Amino acid sequence: MSRFAGKVALVTGASSGIGAAIADRLASDGARVFSVQLEETGHLETIVADLCDSGVPDLAIDHVIQQAGRLDILVNNAGRMVEARVDEMGLHEWRRTMALNLDAPFLLIRHAMPHLRKSRGAIVNIGSIEGLASNPGHAAYCASKAGLHGLTRAVAVDGGPEGVRCNSVAPGWIDTDFNVKFIHALPEQARGRLGAIHPLGRTGRVEEVAAMVAWIASDEASFVSGQTFVVDGGRTAKLSLP
Template sequence: MAGNGGGRFDGRVAVVTGASSGLGQAVARSLSAGGARVFGVGRDEVRLKSSLEGGENAWHAADLADPAASAEVVAACVERFGGIDILVNAAGAHTMRHTAQVTDAEWQRDLAVNLSAPFFLSRAALPHLLERTGCIVNVASIAGLEGQAYSAGYCAAKHGLIGLTRAMALEFDAAGIRINAVCPGGMTTPLLENFTFPEDPDYQLILKTASARGLMEPAQVANIITFLCSDEASAVHGTVYTVDNGKMAL
């Protein structure tokens, strides 16, 4: 379980997407350990239930590529817990293809999961977050800070998510809520373990995305996200945190 919250989230409600595995799961468990009531969202209900056992948690199976799902998630959480204090947009999808071979459906899904879903969820959750002076943490990627080969849709979406974070942070600067983003590097998650490369790739281009220190564990990134959700980060707003094992410094 990532981190040790020590009760710092007692009484708070957190919506965490991608909570059935990987980084989303680590964040959900960390917030729960800190006393939050976590409303986990993912496509696999069985894995969601397993991820969120213990604590006063709930889960909702949804495919966030569907624009209607975001409003349903927020409504279900508010019905269950009465409000929302924290929104962590951790769900992601990444399809590597030669750009000329990317299908319309693949492009649309990259944008839908990685950019549109965080926007729709934030829009639906904003009235509740404003009421409770809550916070949003968007999980972008170092792909939102640089180019990555064979990842046109993913890079475009993650660059857009950083822009969305900054735009909303400015718009709600005087409202009291906090909106930040985290840009992880490579992690040992099911998304990476099940990765498929395009046909005949240039592996030298792919290696440009790797850190010399290797892959991180999801808990290492979850600890930063948990911090950003806490009162300890009360002065952190509109910031883009890079957590990448030093990759962007090279």
């Protein structure tokens, strides 16, 4: 399939998990894919850098333009989570979470906009169902993802007249390597309950999130902007029992 033939994409946090699946899907659909990540994996055109450094987003966009001459798709996937109640979290950890989860997407979008206007490109922000609700001890993560969903709408409104679309994806429980290790460490009864909270009876696969991102970024979604697409197996649609 070549829906992205001749197009150039930048995916952040593509060394593993959802980010790697997104990069692989875009590449398999014909895009030339660049990544910004903390380590070299050898299968992408990679910029090894820490997006918590506020100077990195501009350098990353400039690198893509220098190497490829254009930018059509920006996927803001890189993120971090620190588990702490709001009254237990230090300001440093709060700010570092915001720097990666919210500041970096803002800075990347800001510097990418002139190039995305030229290509009438698409932005996809990877939020979370925790930008819509919360699990215990995830104050900074929830706040950053809710902010990213809000940024998505604002960019869609501002960029729409110039042909730039912006949407977000809110994954639920997805079987990344980290989550799979966590699940296997649970007692068998707890693993069963984890599947039961999803109407589809299971957790999600990284490829399922990547498929949604690929559709949003494609011309098939040319009239779709400012939306947050929940990919959670129906989890947030299900009311808890008494």
